[in-house]
Amino acid sequence: MTDTDVHVLRCTGPGVLPGQPCHTLSKQPDGPNPTMAKLHRYATANGWSAVGTGRELCPTCTQTHGTTARLAPPQLVTAGPAPMFSQNNTGADGTSVDGRASERAAASLLTRVQARRGARVEPTRDGGAFIAWTVLRFGERDGDVVETECTITLKPLVPLGRLTQTIRADLDIIDAAPGRTRLDASAHRITTGFHSIPPAATARLVERGWVVVEAGGSVRLSLAARLALHADAHRTTTSEPIGYYRPDQAVSAGANRGGRRNGLLHNGTSRASCACGELSKYDDSRYGARIRARKHREETARLAILAGTFNV
Known part of the structure; x- marks a missing residue:
């Protein structure tokens, strides 16, 4: 983690309602910097966390950056058992259960559900999927048969954001070079041999979960990205x-x-x-x-x- 990745914030805003962001923030020790307010909103919206010593609860805006806390970017989305989706299961009796699913578990779920006769799978543009199938149940009276619908809803834990033409072009470049796409940590770029994605675009793809960085540094499209691309197409x-x-x-x-x-x-x-x-x-x-x-x-x-x- 470099100095450019950590920002020390100090709340200088007047009294506001609990849960509301500060009006202005300043960066130590440079003094007032109005652009830090935009950084604070971006950090809280994208899951940045307070790290380091001196973590305090700001009495003005009730955000945990305090006077000496540091906001660090989230960890890279890596392959493995880490959850990527929130999962909601609604049974035939109307009961609803919420949980989380890893990328591999969600991909396996799509394959297994598709094998069920009459199951319907529909990817969504936010990078999730809606799964539904019909179950026959006996009614309250003898001989009654009632059709009920079971559903599974998958949504990314980290919102992907809007699929712009620039993001689509970068994803097409990565998808067209399987096995050759890597993350250059020193240059903060995704390289695919002849192509190189700029650092700002690379950070956007990684932080929002459009791509997954493997343990060896290779980069591929995430399942959420593939679902969003399919739904958009x-x-x-x-x-x-x-x-x-x-x-x-x-x-x-x-x-x-x-x-x-x-x-x-x-x-x-x-x-x-x-x-x-x-x-x-x-x-x-x-x-x-x-x-x-x-x-x-x-x-x-x-x-x-x-x-x-x-x-x-």
Whole structure:
């Protein structure tokens, strides 16, 4: 950890409500520095922790940076049993259980659930996944059979943030060079042979969990990144139906009489389309178009799991 990685903060803000960030912060011993307020908000939002001696609870903003505490960046996301996702399981009886899952456990879960008949897997753009399947249960009366849905929701513990074009380009470079991508600790860069990602972009990819740094220094895309990339590549939309409209006077002569919807026709057709270009179909209603779009996302996720896209 270098001097540039540790910032000593001192709260100088006036009295604010508990839990609110300070208005201004200063860096010792340089004196007042307004940009430290932005650093403080970034640190608290990205899980930075107070390290070193003199850790105190600030009486003004109730943040644990105190007068001599130091905020250090979070540890690198490494491969192994460390949890990467929060997991919520909802059973057939409606009970909900919260837990955490490592990267490998989440990847194994996607593979095992996909083998279940009727299971649906849908990656989300925040780097998680939604899993659902139907269970048949006996009802309260004899002979009654009730369909209930079980769900599993995975969300990254560290928010990935927005997938920008720059981040996507960097991830494509890393994914295109498997086995050759490494983290140069001295230069704070990710290198892939002919390409090199700048230090600021490297820090952003590592801190937010877009990439995983292996024990030997090699770098690969995280499972959360692969899920987010897949969901972003298959963004679906449905068009708004025309609704009621008045046809051509020559075609409907004598039908266009006064009063509310006399002579009007209804068109509820909606088009379901996907960013990948493989879906562009019309349905009689927008509800049907949304179902068609959902089935397309689930089918592409199934094919991606079978192809090993989410294996780690």
